[in-house]
Amino acid sequence: MLAGIRTFSKSIFAKIIFGVIALSFVIWGLNASMLNLGTSREVAEIGSQKVTPVELDRAFQRSVQNMRNVFGPNFNQQQAIQMGLLNNTVQSLVSQKVLREDAKVMGIGISDDKVRDTIFASENFKDPTTGQFSRDRFLQALYTAGYTEQEFIEGVRGDLMSQQVVGSLTGTAAVPEMMAKQIVTYRNEQRSGSFFALNGAEFDDIAVADDATLRKFHEDNAAQFTAPESRDVTLATLSAADLIPTISVTEEEIADSYKQREAEFQTPEKRVVEQILFAPGDEQSAHEAYKKLQEGADFMATAKEAGMDEGMVKLGEFTANDILPDLSAATFALPEGGYSEPVETALGWHILHVTSITPGSTQSLDEVRDTIVDGLKQFKAEDSIYDLAAKFDEELGAGTPIEDAARDVGAKTYKLSGVVRGEGLAGENIDSADEINAKIFELENGEESFLEETGTGTRYVVRVENITPSALRPFEDVRDDVIPAWKADERQKQMLAKAEELANTINSNGADLAAVASEDGAEVMESGLTKRTGQGLGDNVNPAVAAALFTLEDGKAKAIQTGEDILIVRLDNIKVADAQTADASMVSNELKSAINEDILSQYLGYLRDEISVTVNNTVINELFAPTAAN
Template identity: 90%
Template sequence: MLAGIRTFSKSIFAKVIFGVIALSFVIWGLNASMLNLGTSREVAEIGSQKITPVELERAFQRSVQNMRNVFGPNFNQQQAVQMGLLNNTVQSLVSQKVLREDAKDMGIGISDDKVRDTIFASDNFKDPTTGQFSRDRFLQALYTAGYTEQEFIEGVRGDLMSQQVVGSLTGTAAVPEMLAKQIVAYRNEQRRGSFFALNGAEFDDIAVADDATLRKFHEDNAAQFTAPESRDVTLATLSAADLIATVTVTEDEIAESYKQREAEFQTPEKRVVEQILFAPGDEQSAREAYKSLQGGADFMETAKEAGMDESMVKLGEFTAKDILPDLSAATFALPEGGFSEPVETALGWHILRVTSVTPGSVQSLDEVRDEIVDGIKQFKAEDAIYDLAANFDEELGAGTPIEDAARDVGAKTYKLNGIVRGEGLAGENIDGADEINEKIFELENGEESFLEETASGTRYVVRVENVTPSALRPFEDVREDVIAAWKSEERQKLMVAKAEELANRVNTSGTDLSAVASENGASVKESGLTKRTGQGLGADVNPAVAAALFTLEDGKAKAIQTGEDVLVVRLDEIKQANVETADAQPVNDELKQAINEDILSQYLDYLRDEISVTVNNSVINGLYAPSAAN
């Protein structure tokens, strides 16, 4: 998902409409004091500016379409709302308006010529052959992104105004040369070392300590041997899945359901479409091109002569519902390989060609019978569950014991012992086990819940019968566990002590590391020339080795632990970075960006107090109620 978002951020629309500066303000916060517009029907008011429901809808749909380009055509509005895209769209619009309001307050204006020059200068709208602005590419790009020409122009104008403000704040930011050089030197220093691991098997033979030592270890490490609080409960569940086996389905119901769902079992015809697009009003050129095609001219060559490259000609595969409505009839009237007469739309004049046709198909009732039957049973069970749940709730409310109320409505009952927080329901495969577990630990001993519902629709009621408090397990019950834990700790202590002794030999007497390793039945490995980040380490070298190398003096060794292994590491080489030849530009850019972000953050804090921002959540929820409810 993040890769898809980064891809979009590099698109022409993110660069031209929002720009790097506008995107950096998407994090504008909307606090509780800003969420009040009374009876206004606007989405938001920012100073003298407004965000209308139409403006939000168009911006949100563009965002959804951009996500479809990343995740495929099945990405829908509900998914967009759930992943926070609606909220991001609102905040992005607010951010743009805030900066534009500030620019307006300052009296900053952008001329039509400046807007035109900015658009004309964009490489994304230039003909790749001539290098000149192409109106056809411009209009095609706007159509693909869902913008009207006026929306795009005003968006560019607004961002140019914002850039005037931001540029005046950040344009003078400078990075101290000495600071940049020190960071380059620190990051680019490289070190090489060698190391070996102690043979753990040599430390396995550890005699068991006496009971006094073990009991003290048991007390000192009580958390390892403490039993968590547990609860015994009575649980009753009622779900549609439990009722499905009792549901019957008639042939008439199957036939009627198939009729109602017939569209689900139809695969629409698809066509791969190409086009030659001429500017609005240029019907004559379109007609001339059409005559050339009738005379046998090559479609792609004709398109190139009209100033289009292959990527603009090949539109892709469409169903009748997917393609631009004004082009649908002409496209789906063509035979495979055929091309159309010029067709006019708001974008200009199109000549269409269908290069391949994938016929539609319909699954018969017999092919989908099982799916139909399962669907009817599920529907009937879910329909019945509402009445049963109401009866269940009524009986529980009247004081009927869980067991009796469950029997009357056909609910399942469970006696569960030893339930531990966060560990489900004692191994029982029950829908919503984690949710029910959480509810159990909200109750007091002897308390009974209301009739609750899991996220997937299972109704349940639970009563806590007994609570066993968290307590240290008696030493006698966990003696073997204590012995194992004590031996493991002693083993690590012995290994570390041995490794420190060997490292000290290297450091004080200059003993060669290979000789020390050989004495201990180990072989030396090389770390590779590495930076502090571990870049350059050998494939099987633990990153802790790199960290150790950058704490040592040249030729010195130390002991380190990496999980259960204990290593002796020696620093063999230090390769200082040459700050005169190293590329400091990335560091300069990074530091400058950090300084600018800090300046802009402080300026945003100032604008937060100076410019009134109110967001009307009731309007937003009203526009997207079905999705927002999910």
């Protein structure tokens, strides 16, 4: 069953939504002018259509479930929000509605027969034995994917409407065959060559230049020796973490908290479940199969006789809360290895088989005492921080110096020197240092911030005491840094000059590459037959070698730099692709897709100006704030 559902994610409805529509929301996007914080309780309004909170919630939960299939069952809603999945879901729904609204304005309609035929044509809903549409597979797939039947049907209808619009725009894109073949020929040309790395040992001992040369290098490479702008600041921070060491908890509080949180420390019983499913109304077949099982028939063989494949039989591992509610009681009443009598649900008649049981357990108070204590202290600290922050803000607002206001509320004070943009807080281990650093560089000299709050809840206020502008460090101060930098630069210049001389010897005099390499104490290596992309290069061959081969004439050589190495590369062979026999279908499809994307992008840009779109962030935040806070 699970394998069938994964296949379903690639089926007709998923293809419509995540093919055409996914493209459209990436191009469409949302911008500030489209946001609205009015009194509407809808998530979004697109012309005459709406995205309701229920619709967004269901779509988002489906997206989260899809991510769990990738990252595992511990992937949660908060992680999804942090990854931007909620925002993507909103944009996807808006984009769907935009195209549907456009189709509606044009008077495009999709008949019930067309919707039915589209669903019936999906291979994922067909019985593997008969090849005909199976309502059982259809309903199971929808249930697992999180769709109601009506929701899915209307989704297919809406997206078929959208496809009418998109198809009329993109269906005529054509690519000249000869152009596609020329591109394939260009891509498929292969070349091979030989090369060696210049022996750098003779360049290791470079004498130090005179000060005049070093000074010029210092000036010519000023950016390398320029001190960035830095700032001296006074900073005060107030966080729950700072308060935790001052907080104590009683045994009574610990016991009460354990009682309240006991469910967190319980591992629920899990059961691996298999099922045989019969169609609604086919109770007789279900009871006949149950009788066979009681008489010793094999469960999987009986399921196959009923037309089910292994993927539909093996449901996986469940807790009592995970499995379909109508099946929970029967499943968790069975012993390990037991079969249930037929159970009726909206999907039909089920016979359940529990193949293994993992017992539940509960951790004792002693086992989780540290967790309980830490949680209580954290709660008390977070509870106290609001009052302290309010007092801190009040004192700062009254003109109390940062140092005095911080002392009154127990905030930490720092005097920081040499803070550089983007480099934290001068080596101090302070929470949210990057956020505070960014705020420091928003202020002018002598300016003080408001009481700010970081993303992790730390309150802070900062005052800029002094700004030291960016400036080139005097040569005398950085001479010891200039010397090794000049040597490294000079070494590369000398190596490259010699390499170019050797390459010229090969090109002008026809010198043998192997002989030139031998004289330099180097070993010749082969590139392998490679394409422009580097496909086919030998092991440990730098991709720059492939790039060089496609700039050379046959038999010619050139010097290239790859990191600290200098290579002399010679082109030995060119294998031209045959334009007449080249398969250009893939390139044609790529070009058609690119043309279609451009056309669709232009059209969606037009729709953005024609169709009113508003998105209500207030409703979205209210809908998901409780989850985001956990």
